[in-house]
Amino acid sequence: MPETYKFKTSNQLLHASYSNEYEAIQIIRSGDSIEFDTIDIGWGFTNQNGERVRFESRENEKDWGHPMIGPFYVEGAKPGMTLEIRINELKADWYGWNCAGGKGNWQNDALGISGDPEVTLNWLINNENNIAKTKIKDLEVSVPLVPFLGVLGTAPSETGVHSTIPPRYCGGNIDCKELVEGSILYLPIAVEGALFSAGDGHAAQGDGEVSGQAIEAPFEKVNLTLTVREDLDITMPRANTPAGWITFGFDEDLNKATVTALNGMVALIQELYGIEKTEAVALASVCVDLRITQIVNHMKGVHAILPHNIKISEINKNE
Structure with missing residues (x-):
């Protein structure tokens, strides 16, 4: 057991x-x-x-x-x-x-907030209501x-x-x-x-x-x-989530991370449905989302999502 x-x-x-x-x-x-x-x-x-x-x-x-x-x-x-x-x-x-500003990194430098005082948002978590709350000046944010x-x-x-x-x-x-x-x-x-x-x-x-x-x-x-x-x-992480199947790419270059995630997703589609690579790319173009996972961990992340609502079935050739 x-x-x-x-x-x-x-x-x-x-x-x-x-x-x-x-x-x-x-x-x-x-x-x-x-x-x-x-x-x-x-x-x-x-x-x-x-x-x-x-x-x-x-x-x-x-x-x-x-x-x-x-x-x-x-x-x-x-x-x-x-x-x-x-x-x-x-x-x-x-x-x-969570915090923002107050230190030098590529995204803070690009946004012009590296030299600004660091802002910290303190959040109260309510598991019963499934929300987190904080205050920003006179605003309450949930x-x-x-x-x-x-x-x-x-x-x-x-x-x-x-x-x-x-x-x-x-x-x-x-x-x-x-x-x-x-x-x-x-x-x-x-x-x-x-x-x-x-x-x-x-x-x-x-x-x-x-x-x-x-x-x-x-x-x-x-x-x-x-x-x-x-x-x-597999040679890279993949996941099956409520949002769909996910493949990942990590690289300092966002384009290279994108290619890794997309290659992984195309291979997964081929594996799931038994189709050719170009067919998988064509299908991915209409139903797969590419998202930026994070931009702050030195190696940027991209993930590709294939939603679960794609309906695929074999054609009955006798009909």
């Missing part, structure tokens, strides 16, 4: 970078589930009384990245296979925040909650310690707002055991994540099921 392993955040469970040399915090079998909470991107959790609890990475990295729980070693996972991550449950905690994890990744095959900031072929900081509850993410496995890690709760985000943050929030509960798939041969 599959098991569910439950974890409560502690320093011993957290790390801030990727490495295929990190020791797993838990060995699980294919088909088992993991359940955990997450802290916020600032490596802490703020109680409702204002008390701030700080956490640290057990790996003592020189350069910290996102706080991630893991890695999890999945028995039977080998390079060339695929890790299926079923996102069963996501529940944001009571608060979140947005729908669309919780997802920004970081879901397996360890890369390359040696050394790797930043969590750029997404890569084995996942990581994908920051795709479509990876909501009920989604299935597929990641290439590059090392034995997969060494899966996750974190970076987002309560809501627009495509692009244009200020550099979503509503960065701790999560009260995350439940994922990890399954090794020997029948899937």
Whole structure:
């Protein structure tokens, strides 16, 4: 019988970078589930009384990245296979925040706000009403909650310690707002055991994540099921979400990221429907959306979405 392993955040469970040399915090079998909470991107959790609890990475990295729980070693996972991550449950905690301006990066420089005072929006999260609220001057702003994890990744095959900031072929900081509850993410496995890690709760985000943050929030509960798939041969992440099938592209050049996402989608359409590449491109042109996932993680992201409402059936030649 599959098991569910439950974890409560502690320093011993957290790390801030990727490495295929990190020791797993838990060995699980294919088909088992993991359940955990997450802290916020600032490596802490703020109680409702204002008390701030700080956490640290057990790996003592020189350069910290996102706080991630893991890695999890999945028995039977080998390079060339695929890790299926079923996102069963996501529940944001009571608060979140995001910022804009106040520092130099390419998008702030282009918008002319690098030298402006940093603005922070503090959000109150109401899971019952499914909204997050904040104030901007005399305005009260409410947005729908669309919780997802920004970081879901397996360890890369390359040696050394790797930043969590750029997404890569084995996942990581994908920051795709479509990876909501009920989604299935597929990641290439590059090392034995997969060494899966996750974190970076987002309560809501627009495509692009244009200020550099979503509503960065701790999560009260995350439940994922990890399954090794020997029948899937992929080289980039793909997902099956409520919005549709998704393929991804990551590159410093947005055009190259677009081509990667589109190539992945064309290949998926061929796989699903058994048609030629040019036929798949023609079909994609009328029903696939290309979206900018994020522009702020060094490697820009593009995702292609094939909606589930496309109706395709074989022609009955006897009629």
